[in-house]
Amino acid sequence: MTVSTPRATRSVPPRQLAWLRSEVAEWASQGIITDDQADRIATRYSADTHARFSVGRVLLYLGGGFVGIGMIWLVAANLDQLSPTARFVAVTSIWLAFLLGGELMASRKVSAPLVGAVRLLAALGIGAVLFQAAQSLQVPAFEPRLLGLWAAAALLHGYLTRAYVPFLVGVASGVSWWFTQPMWDEPNGLTVVMLFGAGAVLAAALAVLHDGRIDTFAWTWRAVGGGMALLALFVAAIPDIGSDGIEWSFWLVAALTLAGAAAVGAAATRPGTRVLEPLGAIVVLAVATVLGLWSTGSDTSDVDTSDWLHAAVSVAAYVLLAVALVALGTVREHPMLTWMAMVGLVVFTTFQSFAVFAPIVTGAWLFVVLGTVFLGTGFLFDRARRELAQALDTDSPSDEGAHR
Incomplete structure (x- = not known):
């Protein structure tokens, strides 16, 4: 038996x-x-009761965010009442209390929202510690490298404990550092385009590497990658954005190298269709760079054939990216990618219509043209989504069994 x-x-x-x-x-x-x-x-x-955002959860996270930001603000205000050593010891003690307290609460199976709020305080607290240390060493608080250190510390906390909230703080501060550090010495429009594209490659590769291992982290990296890809093509389509050419710097080369290494690592360790994600991001990086280098002039009163062609290629590339993100969102069960693609397409089409077509098509006709563009792209967008969903449903094992 x-x-x-x-x-x-x-x-x-x-x-x-x-x-x-x-x-x-x-x-x-x-x-x-x-x-x-x-x-x-x-x-x-x-039922997963933690899947819903209750009022208590929102208030706990909101309170934790306010307290953590307040700690950093107090450090920035320089707390003149205490000596530098006393300030550092005080801020570090508070951070350690939140860090150890949060993990102790997690080990004792305390309410998940409460644990998340304390972990949020710890992730923000390490930023206060770093800014206080920099202040004591006479390092300006607005230097980008402090953001990088904060991101590294928060990400380390998140990965060691598999905690999502510190990981999210690390991603947010890391994305900020990703752009501020290379732009610190050499501000350049095309550099922004390349950083968006390289960020999309890096995030897409990290999403693939996290699939099946830490799914919540993979979900976040995939959302970051999709957002950066959309922004890369959006910025690249701005007329004359790359008129100054590429300003190479150590940090830009480092960003491109890191993105390339992550893509190679994803392809080597996770072969199969997943490789299409970082590969698609690499294509976005290349197309965005070419569009940025394609200078057509910034005079909106004189729109010639080159301007029209640049706008047409930009719109076509953006529509293809939006459809690809919808497909990815459907396959990976990631609705946020679908919404990002739809909103991005609307904003991009509106921007292109007023930036390029407005000097020629004026008044009420501009809205007629804009509405026609929306109807056409919306029809193609929805049809592609429906056909993909139908294809996935047809290829599912249950449907195969039903047709036998």
């Missing part, structure tokens, strides 16, 4: 659980499965 061992329940969002239970009940009523099987299926899943 075989004794079945009870399996651990899997937590799913409440809406998915309600849908599953209604479907199971329907299958049982139609005789597809027995009542006993329906009960066994339903009991394997439980």
Whole structure:
């Protein structure tokens, strides 16, 4: 006699659980499965109460954010009442208390929102420690390298503890450093384009490397990669953005090298269709750079054939990227990518219409042309999404079994 061992329940969002239970009940009523099987299926899943943003969770995170930012503000205000050593010791002690307290609470299975709020305080607190140390060493508080150190410390905290909130703080500060550091000495429009493109490559590669290992981190990196890809083509399409050419610097070369190394690492360790993500980001980087170097002049009162061609190529590239992100969002079950693509396409089309077409098509006709463009791109956009969803549904194992 075989004794079945009870399996651990899997937590799913409440809406998915309600849908599953209604479907199971329907299958049982139609005789597809027995009542006993329906009960066994339903009991394997439980509602994930942490999936919803309750008022308490929002207030805890909001309070933690205010306290953490307040700590950094106090450091910036220089706390003249204390000596530099006393200030550093005080801020470090507060940070250590939040850091150790948060992990102790996590080990004792305390409420997840409360643990997240304390971890948020710790992630922000390390920034206060770094800024206070820089202040004591007479380092200007606005130097980008402090952002880089803050990002590294927060990311280290997030990865060591598998904690999402410190990881998110590290990503936010890291993205800020990614742009401010190379632009610190050599501000240049084309540098911004290349940094967006390189950031898309790096984030896409990191998303692939995290897939199946730390899925929440993969979700975030994928969102960052999609956003940077959209911004890269958006900025590159601005007329005459790259008139000054490429200003090479150590940090720009380092960013491109890091992005390339991450893409190679993703291709080597995660072969298969996943490689298409960093490869697509590399294509976006190349196209954005070429568009940025394609100078057509900045005089909006004199729009010639070159301006029209530049705008047409930019729009075509952006539409292709938007459709690709919709496909990726559908395959990876990442709705945020779909929404980013749709919003980005609307904003980009509006910007191009007023920046390039407005000098020629004026008044009410501009809105007629703009509306026509929206209708056309919206139709193609929705059709591509529907066909992809239908193709994925047709290729699913359950459908294959139904057609046999």
